Amino acid sequence: MTFSFQTDLGGALLPNPILTASGCAGSGKELSQFFPLTELGAIVTKSIMIKARSGRATPRMAETPSGMLNSIGLQGPGVDYFIANDLPWLDAQGARTVVSIAGETVEDYAVLARKMRNLPGVVGLEVNISCPNVENRGMVFSCQPETARAAIEAVRRNIGGDLPIIAKLSPDVTDIVSIAREVANAGADGVALINTLLGMVIDTNLMLPKLAQKTGGLSGPAIRPVAVRAVYQVHAALPDLPILGMGGIMTGRDAFEFILAGASAVSVGTASFGNPTAAISIKSELENILQEKGFATLQEAIGYAHRN
Amino acid sequence: MTFSFQTDLGGALLPNPILTASGCAGSGKELSQFFPLTELGAIVTKSIMIKARSGRATPRMAETPSGMLNSIGLQGPGVDYFIANDLPWLDAQGARTVVSIAGETVEDYAVLARKMRNLPGVVGLEVNISCPNVENRGMVFSCQPETARAAIEAVRRNIGGDLPIIAKLSPDVTDIVSIAREVANAGADGVALINTLLGMVIDTNLMLPKLAQKTGGLSGPAIRPVAVRAVYQVHAALPDLPILGMGGIMTGRDAFEFILAGASAVSVGTASFGNPTAAISIKSELENILQEKGFATLQEAIGYAHRN
Amino acid sequence: MNPSSINNRAAQITAEVISNKRVGAYHHMSFLVGDIAAQALPGNFVAIAVGGEGSAMILRRAFAIYRATEKSAHGGLIELIVAPHGQGSRWLTSLEPHATVDMVAPLGTHFGIPTEPVRALLVGGGYGSAPLFGLAELLKSRGCRVDMVLGASTANKIYAPLDGKRAVSSLTITTDDGSMGTQGQITDVLSQIIIENEIEIIYSCGPMGMLEAITKISDRFGILHQCAVEESMACGIGVCMTCVLPVTGDDGVTRMLRSCIDGPVMDGSRVVWDSKRKIPEGTFGA
Amino acid sequence: MNPSSINNRAAQITAEVISNKRVGAYHHMSFLVGDIAAQALPGNFVAIAVGGEGSAMILRRAFAIYRATEKSAHGGLIELIVAPHGQGSRWLTSLEPHATVDMVAPLGTHFGIPTEPVRALLVGGGYGSAPLFGLAELLKSRGCRVDMVLGASTANKIYAPLDGKRAVSSLTITTDDGSMGTQGQITDVLSQIIIENEIEIIYSCGPMGMLEAITKISDRFGILHQCAVEESMACGIGVCMTCVLPVTGDDGVTRMLRSCIDGPVMDGSRVVWDSKRKIPEGTFGA
Numbered sequence A, B: 001m002t003f004s005f006q007t008d009l010g011g012a013l014l015p016n017p018i019l020t021a022s023g024c025a026g027s028g029k030e031l032s033q034f035f036p037l038t039e040l041g042a043i044v045t046k047s048i049m050i051k052a053r054s055g056r057a058t059p060r061m062a063e064t065p066s067g068m069l070n071s072i073g074l075q076g077p078g079v080d081y082f083i084a085n086d087l088p089w090l091d092a093q094g095a096r097t098v099v100s101i102a103g104e105t106v107e108d109y110a111v112l113a114r115k116m117r118n119l120p121g122v123v124g125l126e127v128n129i130s131c132p133n134v135e136n137r138g139m140v141f142s143c144q145p146e147t148a149r150a151a152i153e154a155v156r157r158n159i160g161g162d163l164p165i166i167a168k169l170s171p172d173v174t175d176i177v178s179i180a181r182e183v184a185n186a187g188a189d190g191v192a193l194i195n196t197l198l199g200m201v202i203d204t205n206l207m208l209p210k211l212a213q214k215t216g217g218l219s220g221p222a223i224r225p226v227a228v229r230a231v232y233q234v235h236a237a238l239p240d241l242p243i244l245g246m247g248g249i250m251t252g253r254d255a256f257e258f259i260l261a262g263a264s265a266v267s268v269g270t271a272s273f274g275n276p277t278a279a280i281s282i283k284s285e286l287e288n289i290l291q292e293k294g295f296a297t298l299q300e301a302i303g304y305a306h307r308n
Numbered sequence C, D: 001m002n003p004s005s006i007n008n009r010a011a012q013i014t015a016e017v018i019s020n021k022r023v024g025a026y027h028h029m030s031f032l033v034g035d036i037a038a039q040a041l042p043g044n045f046v047a048i049a050v051g052g053e054g055s056a057m058i059l060r061r062a063f064a065i066y067r068a069t070e071k072s073a074h075g076g077l078i079e080l081i082v083a084p085h086g087q088g089s090r091w092l093t094s095l096e097p098h099a100t101v102d103m104v105a106p107l108g109t110h111f112g113i114p115t116e117p118v119r120a121l122l123v124g125g126g127y128g129s130a131p132l133f134g135l136a137e138l139l140k141s142r143g144c145r146v147d148m149v150l151g152a153s154t155a156n157k158i159y160a161p162l163d164g165k166r167a168v169s170s171l172t173i174t175t176d177d178g179s180m181g182t183q184g185q186i187t188d189v190l191s192q193i194i195i196e197n198e199i200e201i202i203y204s205c206g207p208m209g210m211l212e213a214i215t216k217i218s219d220r221f222g223i224l225h226q227c228a229v230e231e232s233m234a235c236g237i238g239v240c241m242t243c244v245l246p247v248t249g250d251d252g253v254t255r256m257l258r259s260c261i262d263g264p265v266m267d268g269s270r271v272v273w274d275s276k277r278k279i280p281e282g283t284f285g286a
């Protein structure tokens, strides 16, 4: 019998469950010099906004114990450039693309969703709602049930067709399960857990916050226990909601931890910075572990740690 | 001119700003074999409850990248045993003691506060409100403004005298500033930031959560950026509220980061597990750094990263 | 809570690696430790910081003391038997002579030595044999007869050096796969040895399941059983409460005791075994 | 956004340390790298994983290639000049020969080589001299005249090995404390050298402040200035966007470009200097 590594991420059928994490794979071209992008379940793009963004001032980065802070600020060329240039290139490679979109207003999400109709090679939409809402004192969309719902509803109404919608949530909330439930009710086909944690490093030489933007997002293995907990909690409460798990996945063992907790697929982010071929190693390691543990399909392993 | 290392933690005058973290120094006796407890600004006891507690089942611990998870579950002999045995011993050493109290109901906090009147050697009270509230579906007190307020008000009403009350907050909230504001309004003289982050590790051999209790609290350097951010945010919003900072402090440099962010004193927790004399090294390293940077007093350095 | 017996002999030192030799599946490592070698008793353990500067491993690793020598050619020595198991122990066993480690030692309780000569059986599983050889010597010097049983899954996991066995009257070995000694488990041979040698006390060290099984046998024979337990430890010095296990006191009350300071050596019949993932009913504070 | 010129010659390899020698404040380290040595051009850099297994340092460290030799006695070699600055570089400089590291190389843009012989001035600050010696040789082999200025705070931070200087017609040294060469900064001597030697192009590498100061001078003289910038980098391969700096393109638009793939070698007059902690007004997308 052959092992099945396939996964179904809220309707996106992928040959394997290893994806890149949004904002951690450039335009795809940069990683493609190290391996063919078709090797991965899908490429998740950096979050695309309507207009071009310069991103935040530098320093934008600080290394932390087993992690890093970033405040890129969604630098990018805007959705039209993306559709005209990056996406056709990805499609030409045969890559499966999950487009991540980000907005500053509910209307932004609606506009972006409409632009996502009928694009070549796109297998799903990741809706990054861990962004400041300019209409609401800069409060992050996914930090309040109401604004999280509004953003996802805007996407659902405008996307048309059956492109799966994955809502990406921030862990910086009192109750992530209630946010997940809200976006599922608003029409999300799945959730991506977790975005970075809000953190700060102070440069003790300058005696000022190290990042120009003061705070940044904490990623890497340091946050893995928080991410696994979020995946486990959401899967326990909403077992039918597909989860794209991420946060500090460095090895196949780490990916397996997320699968056991309830993730249907995983994204590799910060690991690729330290190791350009991390996603490929993680893929083969995970496949080996699953087979060693006697699973005939990835499917059987999803949420296996919830058995009793 | 001599350097002044003194600090004022909401009314508690301490010769230096290095404290132990609650639950990370045993009864004091265990550390005292490595250094005299009088060396530290104060000893913070593990959280004392009204009755004896066995704590959680084992495994209670998992090491994580640059951190650890624990689910001790507030094991302890109860407040009366503590007052009769541990506290007199601490007092006999000349140690300054900050008693940490924890309750399962608002009434528990009131009862414990009354027991704290006129105890020998006690310089302050740390109120651990990062505990599940049994009267409210096990929701953690400090995760909701209303329950956080209720617990602190109960302590304030019952403590009598002028023992400083430091409310210890959980970082697992959407908006820690609003919780800090709430407890300050309820009568807290300061806040302790941060308690552990909720996390989980899955044992990939057993394919089950590693801790018997499933989730546990994440501590250590992994969480330091989250802690520094919390201290910075609260100090920015409430500059007059004294802060006891903690979360992954391993070196004098790390302690300095918290002071610059706005902490009036710091607690050393997990570092003592890897290094019994960590608190003492941190103290002398911090003193050196402050002097090298040209501060005449600790006081001048508190919140210095907020200047512009 | 029982007032714990803090081992006041512990110190934090920088120890130099003197030698590191592969022996079967293990590494025999010796460290220059100065005066504290004189403080170590059989059953005590050391806690070593692993991974070097900038390591993501923030907790120490505990190792039973195999042998402590006050006055070697190098001065005070402590020897350990280390299984390269995970990241921390692999780092440790990769050290070359002259490397240094940060060590806290000696820690924990030690095996109780009878005041009169007795007939003792020492039982070790895997690297659990490590602390038994020093114990054997001490018991023999007090006039005891010492028999030993060692078990492991396979031959190269039996640690039984020639010089270590000097103090032992008989040595029985079991391996799961039969690659050395009798095929089977320690417990298969125990009863017979106890009867034949009229054993009065058992000392043991090894996996928790083995200690539990030995306790059942020692209880049946009504003989003492001192075992060195191995719980996952974050601090090793009694400050974190992660290493607890339920132990019933003289007053009949079961309490969660710290295996790092109320142990690792405990009275097997007092330990409430099979308590993983649950607190036994009736435990103090439950 | 400008389509970035991805350096498709990069590979991820395990490189063996061949030698590690202290030279003044730095370590000269050479690594066996096989075929990729042939791919390296002056200005390219390598990215090395630091700290070993279980390290809390999850990001690579970047180092300019000092020299790449296709066919040494050992095969392809890459040499680096490493300042033991923080935890990562201290770990690297503590490695003994035969240790291995995970290296991605060669990365980034390289210095542009003029098609006709020109009069070039190479300016290096601290370990920034490293990539300039290979460049000097290449320029000389193309018939260029090469002058060099090196500066540092103090003598032992001047890296200028004898064999490296072969290709150089003149070498001027400045130190802040006057412990070697002229007391003062590189910029104090630059104008005179440019005039005297009728310099047509400046190549530089060193701290950002120095590069900015050189740009002011090169702009005044209206000569080209290719500089290798050093921004804090998380990935080194263009996927993280942490290493950006504002650069004005041919179209007059300023964009935040990645110094790891659109650099490190950039046209000094196109860089918008003094942009730390703020985005220059008018930047694309600001």
Ligand SMILES: Cc1cc2nc3c(=O)[nH]c(=O)nc-3n(C[C@H](O)[C@H](O)[C@H](O)COP(=O)(O)OP(=O)(O)OC[C@H]3O[C@@H](n4cnc5c(N)ncnc54)[C@H](O)[C@@H]3O)c2cc1C
Pocket: B062, B063, C045, C059, C060, C061, C062, C063, C064, C065, C080, C081, C082, C083, C084, C085, C086, C087, C088, C089, C090, C127, C130, C229, C230, C231, C232, C233, C234, C264
């Ligand atoms: C009192 C005592 C004596 C010991 N004596 C020896 C000895 O003589 N020789 C030897 O090789 N090993 C001994 N160990 C085990 C040793 O401390 C390490 O757990 C082991 O080397 C694995 O660590 P690692 O970093 O290689 O593996 P990892 O699996 O990477 O480390 C795991 C982490 O889990 C913890 N952990 C998980 N399970 C256990 C467990 N059963 N025991 C202890 N810690 C655990 C560790 O503290 C550490 O934080 C002893 C442990 C204790 C508590």
Ligand SMILES: Cc1cc2nc3c(=O)[nH]c(=O)nc-3n(C[C@H](O)[C@H](O)[C@H](O)COP(=O)(O)OP(=O)(O)OC[C@H]3O[C@@H](n4cnc5c(N)ncnc54)[C@H](O)[C@@H]3O)c2cc1C
Pocket: A062, A063, D045, D059, D060, D061, D062, D063, D064, D065, D080, D081, D082, D083, D084, D085, D086, D087, D088, D089, D090, D127, D130, D229, D230, D231, D232, D233, D234, D264
């Ligand atoms: C293109 C390039 C070429 C370089 N060439 C050399 C060289 O030839 N020789 C040499 O000794 N060093 C060089 N460096 C600097 C080197 O990469 C390390 O930053 C330096 O060794 C300090 O690292 P650390 O771990 O010792 O210090 P730490 O201070 O512990 O490391 C700091 C962290 O900050 C980041 N960081 C902070 N400031 C900088 C900065 N100015 N540049 C890069 N990273 C920073 C690092 O990436 C790392 O994450 C170069 C850097 C770049 C980007």
Ligand SMILES: Cc1cc2nc3c(=O)[nH]c(=O)nc-3n(C[C@H](O)[C@H](O)[C@H](O)COP(=O)(O)O)c2cc1C
Pocket: A021, A022, A023, A024, A046, A047, A070, A072, A074, A100, A128, A168, A194, A195, A196, A217, A218, A219, A220, A221, A246, A247, A248, A249, A267, A268, A269, A270, A271, D240, D241
């Ligand atoms: C440099 C960087 C840039 C990121 N950019 C985005 C982004 O554009 N959109 C998004 O949804 N998440 C972004 N993230 C978050 C990651 O997708 C991921 O959720 C997070 O980093 C946790 O995974 P990791 O620990 O594997 O990196 C970014 C993370 C990093 C480190």
Ligand SMILES: Cc1cc2nc3c(=O)[nH]c(=O)nc-3n(C[C@H](O)[C@H](O)[C@H](O)COP(=O)(O)O)c2cc1C
Pocket: B021, B022, B023, B024, B046, B047, B070, B072, B074, B100, B128, B168, B194, B195, B196, B217, B218, B219, B220, B221, B246, B247, B248, B249, B267, B268, B269, B270, B271, C240, C241
């Ligand atoms: C083993 C352990 C036990 C703890 N017990 C308590 C406790 O009883 N009460 C409390 O308020 N905090 C407790 N904490 C949290 C610490 O006091 C501290 O807030 C947290 O660990 C962050 O600091 P650190 O990273 O320096 O450990 C405990 C932490 C650990 C690791």
Ligand code: FES
Pocket: C232, C233, C234, C235, C236, C237, C238, C239, C240, C241, C242, C243, C244, C258, C259, C260, C261
């Ligand atoms: S290991 Fe910390 S109390 Fe025992």
Ligand code: FES
Pocket: D232, D233, D234, D235, D236, D237, D238, D239, D240, D241, D242, D243, D244, D258, D259, D260, D261
């Ligand atoms: S360092 Fe990552 S894009 Fe340049």
